Amino acid sequence: MKITSLFLATSALYFAASSAFATGLATCDSGAKSTWQPVEKLEAQLKEKGYTVRRIKEDGGCYEVYALDEKGQRGEFYFHPVTLAPVPTKGR
Numbered sequence: 001m002k003i004t005s006l007f008l009a010t011s012a013l014y015f016a017a018s019s020a021f022a023t024g025l026a027t028c029d030s031g032a033k034s035t036w037q038p039v040e041k042l043e044a045q046l047k048e049k050g051y052t053v054r055r056i057k058e059d060g061g062c063y064e065v066y067a068l069d070e071k072g073q074r075g076e077f078y079f080h081p082v083t084l085a086p087v088p089t090k091g092r
Contacts, residue, residue, distance in 0.1 A: 024060070024090065025059075025060070025076070025078065025089040025090055026059070026060055026062050026064075026078035026087045026088070026089045026090070027060040027061055027062065028060060028061040028062040028078075028080050028081065028087055029061065030061040030062065030080065030081045030082055031082065033081075035082050036081040036082055037081060037082065037083075037084050039056050039063065041084065042056065042063055042065070042079055042084050043056060045084060046065065046067060049070060050069070050070030051065075051067045051068065051069055051070060052067055052068040053065060053066075053067045054066040054067055054068070058081075059078070060078075061081070062078045062079060062080060062081065062087050063078065063079045063080075063081050063084075064076065064077075064078055065077045065078070065079065076089075
């Protein structure tokens with residue numbers, strides 16, 4: 001019984017930690033989701049700059065954007081969800 005409880009507790013901590021840190025390329029201290037800008041606003045700003053947005057998702061408390069930049073090069077970009085400012089990433 002104790003082993004099962006220990007296993008479940010360890011598993012829960014592992015999954016909570018892995019989802020919180022996601023890829024680890026960028027993290028944002030973004031606060032409550034009620035303060036986040038809408039994804040549509042970020043997408044509109046990027047389109048104005050010539051980006052072709054493929055996908056936007058949450059990762060490490062940031063918005064992670066898969067897009068083609070203004071030069072047509074594919075990239076993975078991170079933005080702070082409150083300010084929509086670019087977030088520097090760690091090298092892979």
